[in-house]
Amino acid sequence: MHSMKRRAFLKSAFGVSAGMVGLSALSPLYASDLDEFKGPKVPDIDAVKVSEHCYYVPALGAHPSPENFGMFSNPGFVVTDEGVVVIDTGSSTQIGEMVLRQIKKVTSLPVVKVINTHYHGDHWLGNHAFVAANPDVSLYCHPSCEKVLKNGQDKFWFDFMQTNTDNKITGTVITLADQHLNGGEVFKLGGVEFKVHHFGKVHTESDIAIEVVTDKTMYMGDMVMRRVANMADGSYRGSIKALSAIEKMPIDHFIPMHGRHEDVQLIKDGRQFVETLYTKAGEYYEEGLSDFEMKPKIMAEPFMKKVASQWPGYESTIGKFIVVAIQEYEMSLF
Secondary structure: OOHHHHHHHHHHHHHHHOOOOOHHHHHHHHOOOHHHHOOOOOOOOOOEEOOOOEEEOOOOOOOOOOOOOOOOOOOEEEEEOOEEEEEOOOOOHHHHHHHHHHHHHHOOOOEEEEEOOOOOHHHOOOHHHHHHHOOOOEEEEOHHHHHHHHHHHHHHHHHHHHHHOOOOOOOOOOOOOOEEOOOOOEEEEOOEEEEEEOOOOOOOOOOOEEEEHHHOEEEOOOOOOOOOOOOOOOOHHHHHHHHHHHHOOOOOEEEOOOOOOEOOHHHHHHHHHHHHHHHHHHHHHHOOOOHHHHHHHHHOOHHHHHOHHHOOOHHHHHHHHHHHHHHHHHHHOO
8 A cells, every 4th residue: 555545544534633543543544445444425505594694504313323314413614705604514524525525515715714613523623624635624623622532532432323323423633623713703714703601511512603793694503402312411590590681682593403403492392391391400409309209200291292292302311411400410419
């Protein structure tokens, strides 16, 4: 094998702690065509246009699976006169490449900025596709996002996606954002104004939301969604505070990274979900109920029965959400 090609393969297969799984990763070293050792292409999914400049590519399911190639979140992009800003890149290089194909249907301009909303793998594992397409692209995240990933979560999320997709993300190179957005930044690009928001610990401590001021549109990351999936890295009190503030903002369109875009009702329902869970868990905790005993009572709340019970993951995951709520309530007592 040509030495440069060999080095490129070693970087993609083992570099930056990614690695293919199993000893079979060694065999491609003797192959001439490296592409055949990459996971399959992800089928094209047309982008949804939300406002004048804002788009997203809708997920193929609520959870990662071999059937959906790990495409279970919504990568977004904003088209300006000076280039494209991508917000979240999906769970693999292949998903990133698919998103690039959708962008090219809208504009011939390059992607000049990539922003990762937080450290969960479905929001950044596609980064390398954008670096490969434009080596000058800038990759941004909250400082705590890079810190958490460098402490081992990068490899954890790569392995998580490999396992859940039956190795369909093979060939993905772990490429972390290394430029920071702390929240409060305002920047203009090609006639479009952006504002970055950090509300503290919400879904994770690293969450940033990207407001496209010009379009009255906001990319929410995972701070709100009609989906019950993962609260283990988050905060109920932080979520209530953040969503209460967002509810009052002059925004017409909210784009969650899971589920369809909506108006402010998405924020109101998201706030009511976390508020109901946390408040009721606290009340029942004070009455001496266990998580097992309070679960049917919380599920019987009118909002839960009417609205939240329709969300993917509700039946299977609400118990975990209650456990996290109890833990946070207990912490608040000290």
